[in-house]
Amino acid sequence: MSFTALHRALGLPPGPLTNDVLDAAVSAQVVETHDLDWKSELPPVSGISQTDVPKDVAAMANSGGGVIIYGVRESQKAATERIDAGEFTEIHERAYRSAAVTAISPPIFGLEIHRLGEDPHAVAVVVPPSIDGPHLIYKNDLFGAPIRNDADTAWMKERQIEAMYRARFDERLHVTQATDSLYAEAAGYHDTSAHALFVAVATPRIPNVSHRLSRDDARRIYRDAQKIALTYSRNVGVHPLEKIEILNPRTGLRRWVADTAPTGEANWQEARASVHHDGSVSLVAAVGGHRKTATEYFGGHEVEARGIECAVADFSALVRAASSVSDLSEYDVRVGIEWSGIGDLRFLENDAQGNAFDSTARALRIFSPVRTTLIASESARDFHGQVYQLAEDCVNQAGISHLHVLDPVPEEE
Structure with a gap:
């Protein structure tokens, strides 16, 4: 659900941005503000990065977000009537999104575009x-930082730019600390001496504050995540999300928790996931001590690389599913493997038949997060690429070069 300047001006609760909402705003002659900009015509597709699009988008982002x-x-800044802006084709949309990424620094991702x-x-x-x-825009050898000044676009002064950089670095430190705190909490809930544990947490750069997740929201996130994970990976190995009670999450401290019923210290299928009201997610799963044969198990310190791949796929899918429910985009992520045993x-x-072998992988006393x-x-497709890179970073640390569970990123058509 969205809550835009139009919803605020009309006194509406968060909800979809629809044609009826726009009609009502025009009828009410809603006035432009720092987060609302009326435009009569679409920019041309050709040379869109040389139009006002980068300036308008950067100004909105620098001012806390908004809608164009x-x-x-x-x-006189007030809406008077609707006119035909022209058809917004898929090519037009790709060019618009590209301008927000290539003509603005740092790039702006996550634009929502509604026809x-x-x-x-x-x-x-x-x-x-x-x-x-x-966010800066460049023209030839010059650059500037646009910002909304009520209904107009202005250029930041040096002190404003300095203050915004300081705020950026302070916020990054805050997010990193929040991620580390969530990681320590997730890891601390489990015994790491019986089997090695995969621990992964993600904290949104801008938390969700608009609404609390319902139990139905949590069920939807867990259910969607199971499906999404299999679009990145094959259904082999141990997928943690298949071991948790996704239909009966229990309430926790500002979160919904789903876990397996523990069967003892040697529970090789142990898994626990949580989705938080602020958009954060966590996944903890046993990756050591998995089943070797019908009657044999690996040691708690022995970790199959494909188990890590499955866990990365499930965790990333959980992030993707949670973001769609909470309308969030950018997440700070920390992934590790915790082991305190002997x-x-x-x-x-694992070979092509799924059999585990030692190969050239090296032993690690500590897995660096x-x-x-x-x-x-x-x-x-692009998110698939991020998931693949994260899994590679995890297994490369152990000297393993190739992924066996995650599918390569598909070629562009």
């Missing part, structure tokens, strides 16, 4: 809030 509406005529009505056509571009400001961690590869940023609002 194409297809509305205004007078509203057919006669007349209108397009609403929702620019998300950003903590990566100031002996070094020993990583095992992998840190990254996941952009959950990216296209399915």
Whole structure:
């Protein structure tokens, strides 16, 4: 659900941005503000990065986010009537999104684009809030940082730019601390001396504050995540999300928790996931001591590489599913393997038949946490690429070069 300047001006609760909402805003002659910009015409597809699009989008992001509406005529900043903005084709949309990434630094991801009505056509571009400001635009050898000044666009002064950089670095530190705190909490809930544990947490760069997740929301996230994970990976190995009670999550401290019923210290299928009201997610799963044969098990320190791949796929899918429910985009991520038992961690590869072998993988006493940023609002293909890279970072640390469970990123058509 969205809550835009139009919803606020009309006194509406969070909800979809529809053609009826736009009609009501125009009828009420809603006035432009720092987070609402009326435009009569769409920019041309050709040379879109040389138009005002980068400036308009960067100004909105630098001002806390907002919505740009194409297809509305205004007078004295107030909407007066709808006019046809022209058809917004898929090519037009790709060019628009590309301009927000290539013509703005740092790039702006996660634009929401809504096509509203057919006669007349209108397009609403929702620019998300950003903590990566100031976003700069370049023209030839010059650059500037645009910002909304009420209904107008202005240019930041040096002190404003300095203050925004300081805010960016402070916010990044805050997010990192929040991620580390969530990681320590997730890892601390489990015994790491019986079997090695995969621990992964993701904290949204901008938390969700608009609504609390319901139990139905949590069920939907877990159910969708199971399906999404299998679009990245083959259904082999141990997928943690298949071992948890996704239909009966229990309430926790500002979160919904789903876990397996423990059967003792040697529970090789142990898994626990949580989705938080602020958009954070965590996944903890046993990756050591998996079943070797019908009657044999690996040692608690022995970790199959494919088990890590399955866990990364499930965790990333959980992030993707949670982001769609909470309308979030950018996540700070920390992934690790915790082991406090006797002996070094020993990583095992799997052959084409799924049999584990020692190969050239090396033993590790400590697995260094992998840190990254996941952009959950990216296209399915681009997000697949992020998942693949995260899994590679995890197994490469043990000297393993190739992934066996995750599918390569599909070629562009």
